[in-house]
Amino acid sequence: MTAPREPRIVIIGAGVSGIASAITLRRNGLNDFVILEKGSDVGGVWHWNRYPGLTCDVPSQLYQFGFAPKPDWSHIFAPGPEIQGYLADVVDRFELRSHLRLNAEVVAAEFTGSGWRVETGDGAVYEADFVIAATGVLHHPATPDIPGLGEFTGDVLHTARWDDAVPTAGRRIAVIGTGSTGVQVVSALQPKADRITHFVRSPQWVIWAPMWMPQPALVGAVLDRLPQVNQTLYQVGMAGAKLFTDVVTRPSWRRRAVQEFARLSLRAQVRDPDMREQLTPDYQPLCKRQVLSGSYYRALRARNAELVTMGIDAVTATGIRTVDGRHHEIDMIVFATGFQAHNYMRPMNLVGREGISIDDAWAKGPRAYWMTAIPGFPNLFTVLGPNSPTGSIPLHHAAEVTAKYITAWIQRWRAGEFDTVEVTESATERFEAEVGEALGPTVWSTGCNSWYFTEGGNIDLLPFNRRTMESALATPDDRDFRLR
Numbered sequence: 264m265t266a267p268r269e270p271r272i273v274i275i276g277a278g279v280s281g282i283a284s285a286i287t288l289r290r291n292g293l294n295d296f297v298i299l300e301k302g303s304d305v306g307g308v309w310h311w312n313r314y315p316g317l318t319c320d321v322p323s324q325l326y327q328f329g330f331a332p333k334p335d336w337s338h339i340f341a342p343g344p345e346i347q348g349y350l351a352d353v354v355d356r357f358e359l360r361s362h363l364r365l366n367a368e369v370v371a372a373e374f375t376g377s378g379w380r381v382e383t384g385d386g387a388v389y390e391a392d393f394v395i396a397a398t399g400v401l402h403h404p405a406t407p408d409i410p411g412l413g414e415f416t417g418d419v420l421h422t423a424r425w426d427d428a429v430p431t432a433g434r435r436i437a438v439i440g441t442g443s444t445g446v447q448v449v450s451a452l453q454p455k456a457d458r459i460t461h462f463v464r465s466p467q468w469v470i471w472a473p474m475w476m477p478q479p480a481l482v483g484a485v486l487d488r489l490p491q492v493n494q495t496l497y498q499v500g501m502a503g504a505k506l507f508t509d510v511v512t513r514p515s516w517r518r519r520a521v522q523e524f525a526r527l528s529l530r531a532q533v534r535d536p537d538m539r540e541q542l543t544p545d546y547q548p549l550c551k552r553q554v555l556s557g558s559y560y561r562a563l564r565a566r567n568a569e570l571v572t573m574g575i576d577a578v579t580a581t582g583i584r585t586v587d588g589r590h591h592e593i594d595m596i597v598f599a600t601g602f603q604a605h606n607y608m609r610p611m612n613l614v615g616r617e618g619i620s621i622d623d624a625w626a627k628g629p630r631a632y633w634m635t636a637i638p639g640f641p642n643l644f645t646v647l648g649p650n651s652p653t654g655s656i657p658l659h660h661a662a663e664v665t666a667k668y669i670t671a672w673i674q675r676w677r678a679g680e681f682d683t684v685e686v687t688e689s690a691t692e693r694f695e696a697e698v699g700e701a702l703g704p705t706v707w708s709t710g711c712n713s714w715y716f717t718e719g720g721n722i723d724l725l726p727f728n729r730r731t732m733e734s735a736l737a738t739p740d741d742r743d744f745r746l747r
């Protein structure tokens with residue numbers, strides 16, 4: 264009997280999905296892998312984002328890997344640095360460091376006919392049988408091209424590329440953008456700023472939540488001592504998350520109740536009718552990625568804060584001019600303007616079978632069969648790729664389930680069942696049609712604009728519940744793939 268061949272695997276990215284992939288491979292006896300990470304440390308979005316006030320608005324006990332529970336989170340909603348520390352700790356605990364290449368940006372990956380040739384910016388080349396692209400969704404910062412920006416003499420920062428060396432206390436700060444980030448950064452900067460001006464193009468619904476609430480030390484101690492209880496708590500959390508999936512994907516009284524709470528959060532915290540009107544969105548709560556905060560409205564009501572809903576005309580040398588001709592004197596502009604969320608692996612030069620580039624394959628927008636397999640790109644899988652459940656199912660879990668699915672394919676390669684595996688066009692089209700139909704009743708389709716939408720107008724989310732996702736990814740279905 265011949266020994267099984269050992270697959271060589273390149274994982275691109277050391278964020279949540281790259282770490283989940285590496286550990287899943289390792290737990291299944293696949294050890295010949297390298298993780299190429301563009302950043303100087305692991306953590307992905309939690310490495311790149313370090314703006315003041317960064318907090319995860321998903322409860323920490325759910326925002327962790329099922330295989331690596333952390334009992335002792337400091338808060339119910341953990342601060343960003345603690346999450347980054349957790350991810351770094353998981354990398355150490357599972358001994359991934361020797362597989363990791365930091366500051367290694369993949370610039371090109373080409374299918375060779377039987378595998379992949381992957382190249383990093385420093386000229387290193389990796390030959391692989393499989394590539395796992397775990398490159399993240401919210402990675403490329405979007406900075407609007409506002410007239411005059413180049414003339415501004417103060418500091419300009421994007422929240423996703425924060426620079427701690429730039430002072431914020433005692434300064435006149437403009438924050439542009441009202442997503443989860445803008446709301447957090449305004450709340451954090453307001454107390455010490457000389458003046459904070461929040462430029463809000465479209466207000467968001469902001470659901471009140473006690474983001475500052477600590478997790479009692481006793482809870483951490485008990486969960487640490489009793490892993491069974493910890494596991495049960497995780498399962499309870501997952502069951503709770505199911506309710507959230509239901510709320511966003513199906514109209515019901517539960518959805519209406521959450522939406523009413525969003526409206527109440529505004530009414531109860533903003534008494535001034537003018538301000539309340541300015542802060543009232545013209546779309547349903549939950550339509551965009553829901554913002555949670557217990558401090559934003561209070562920060563806006565402070566004496567040193569101003570809400571500006573007038574459009575921005577231009578940036579000048581010393582401030583921002585709005586379309587009504589008013590000039591706002593500013594020392595520092597903070598862009599909380601989000602990400603180019605549908606770039607995925609790009610701008611990497613990714614070339615699949617018969618020379619097809621990912622830009623051509625995705626000319627009409629990113630697409631992948633069950634978030635992971637792309638026609639024309641054999642032996643390549645994405646984790647948290649197109650249509651991932653970023654707005655509905657705990658992300659670590661989605662990454663784990665996808666990583667197990669990919670590992671199942673690689674195990675079959677190892678056993679010699681095939682040399683290349685590629686999803687069919689028809690299976691991908693069928694998946695897209697199912698997604699399109701299921702998106703109909705979701706709250707995301709109720710008429711708003713957000714980063715969930717691709718340029719082509721598709722909603723880049725998974726409109727199914729966790730069980731459906733798990734069962735679709737439980738076992739590879741050969742009928743949807745071409746094996747050679």
Ligand code: N01
Pocket residue numbers: 318319320321401407408439440441442443444445462463464465552575599600601602712714
């Ligand atoms: O980005 P966004 P974000 N002039 O795209 C505005 C995750 N996250 O970084 O709506 C003026 O939501 C834009 O206005 P409009 C979470 O998934 C998680 O805040 O287009 N404004 C909008 O207000 C989140 O959804 C955590 O009119 C301009 C804002 O910029 C995702 O990251 C924490 C503009 C962009 O909002 C992205 O959130 C933080 C312009 N020219 C973030 N261009 C957790 O806690 C854009 N805007 C887990």
